[in-house]
Amino acid sequence: MATLRPELSGKQLELLKETIPKLSRVAFFGTSSNPGNAEAFKETELAAGAFGVKLQYVDVLSPKDIEAAFRAAVKGQADAVLWQVQGSVSSSRRLEIAELAVNSRLPAIYYNRTDVEPGGGLMSYGVTLPDLDRRAATYVDKILKGAKPADLPVEQPTKFEFIVNLKAAKQIGVTIPPNVLVRADKVIK
Secondary structure, three states, X not given: OOOOHXXXXXXXXXXXXXXXXXXXXXXXXXXXXXOOHHHHHHHHHHHHHXXXXXXXXXXXXXXXXXXXXXXXXXHOOOOXXXXXXXXXXXXXXXXHHHHXXXXXXXXXXXXXXXXXXXXXXXXXXXXXXXXXXXXXXXHHHHHHOOOOHHHOOOOOOOOEEEEEEHHHHHHHOOOOOHHHHOOOOEEEO
């Protein structure tokens, strides 16, 4: 199952731009040691050019880099953060990350719903992971019935979700425009 994580970074930037029309600088938080990081940054650069947004790349290699990353974004005068840090670097620090975003007054968009609910982040846009899990079960069934994994096609996701947290928006001082809210699959109040 493909997650399209790198390909969705452009869509995430679009949602940030619609949320903050005057958006001109975005800090892209990534992990250079992650294989998909370069592709995600490249996709984001393409979108940034179309939206007239400048990107600031901030490398987050370990949990100890998170606080410094937010300081670098503020110093670089970022208007928002595109969070592309994956795995163990951030998964256990969701609340801390959301708190740093609020304290830095930086709206951030994440890939995983768990960064927003229950993590407290502003918004997320990504693949609906429970749907991928259900679809993966059909692959397991086929393999258990004798299919060779190499013969099974890679499937693209069909369901995506956009989550908005109004409580986080209020804490950061951002008003989510109605045209963005109506597109949300879930709004946390």
